[in-house]
Amino acid sequence: MSPQPLLQVRDITRFYGTRIGCRDVSFDLYPGEVMGIVGESGSGKSTLLGCLAGQLAPDAGEVLFDTRTDGPRDTLKMSEPERRMLSRTDWAFVHQHARDGLRMGVSAGGNVGERLMAVGARHYGDIRDQAVDWLGRVEIPADRVDDRPTAFSGGMQQRLQIARNLVTGPRLVFMDEPTGGLDVSVQARLLDLLRGLVREMGLSAIIVTHDLAVVRLLADRLMVMKDGHVVETGLTDQVLDDPQHGYTQLLVSSVLQV
């Protein structure tokens, strides 16, 4: 593992008025590492993810990202064009609802090609080849390339969203409940796919979820949040098998056994 962290998060704090969104969250993420953030609804995990991905402005703290050209830079102090450039090249964001992350009126190929065109690709044949290639990687048949996402099932939409995000070869992927709302067999295939892609491309990822099974499969490290604070961190297996904090113990013991 390279000694230089890809992402260094320092004391991120975000208030909603007088209420706490998240408070004093710090961690390092190394290249190739997958970090899970779990917690119940309202615990601040989505707020935190929004702050990291530049969608929300935190009230305090810094997010240092190891950029390709200039080394670590605070993304919160970057100019808007720089940050948006980053978010369509080195970053990717997978939404819980595929509809939020896809253009529903544009064909699957157009959805995948958008990021390529946004960074300057101007050769139709190349763009299309890459789109078909990526559809194959996420197990969508090549003959669906001209269909709109509205004609896709929920699981296919989510896979298409992943293809659309990964096509520019990002180094850091933010995922907000990537398997939420999908039935278990579809979830399993999606997780399998994600695990393969993460390993194959050496991606770093931050996955927000309330599904402990998802983090056990995908995440190397785990952060447990409650009421805007981080209550426990550690290796995934360690946290899940030997939870120390009272809330983590409750969380782990609440999982339904089949």
Place this chain on the structure above:
Amino acid sequence: MTEYNFAYLDEQTKRMIRRAILKGLAVPGYQVPFASREMPMPYGWGTGGVQVSAATLVPEDRFKVIDQGADDTTNAVSIRKFFERTAGVETTEHTAEASVIQTRHRIPETPLSEDQILVYQVPIPEPLRFLEPRETETRKMHSLEEYGLMHVKLYEDISQHGAIATSYAYPVKVEGRYVMDPSPIPKFDNPKLSDCPAIQLFGAGREQRIYALPPYTRVVSLDFEDYPFEASKADHACDLCGAGDSYLDEVITDDQGGRIFVCSDTDYCRGRREAGHVGTQAQDAPMMTEARA
């Protein structure tokens, strides 16, 4: 004539519009917001173009109005009469003699000169409108030069039709910076936008935007390397004047499937016929000219 201020609008309004025009000329392709006024015509009939013309006209001007290239359609005749009455300016149907030309959906075939101003009527000034409905977002996209989405539209065209099927309001990039909607002119006219000696002004009344191209501005139609831009027209010559280089209207002549192709620019077609050029159906010419009006 005495009931109206010159060219209908009051002087303060014209100054406000001129400021917007000057700003538009200073930042070619940028959509300048302006306080569009109610005009005595419905939105969609050229309220933007009329306001820009009103702010541009001076008593010495000679004014021409075309609608889809024609001088003799309702919209063109009404706007021409409007300014005859409210500004008392001379009017003409000859492109070369006009100093201000208001147009809907065409650029005249006769090349324009440095002492002319071309005013476009624009229904929807935002080229990204149907791709991104939020105005706040499209403005941000313009300011950050994020135009990947525009190519997504062209990509969709090719994937569905095998070619770029957008045939009018074809998006262009101005001086390598702003992506602009050239108003619904056929893409056949797009090359004429670039390096044009005349000033080109675009007015959108309902959407309250003015934008402009100063003379000799570089305007490039967007395309892909392997699907280059093509200025297309009906593969035919004008049946009245025989012109092979002008944009054509297809006119149905009877209910037996009869049809002819005629120049959409009526002034250009008449000029050619007066100079002795003859198309294949020229013997029916007087009747046809009436039929298409």
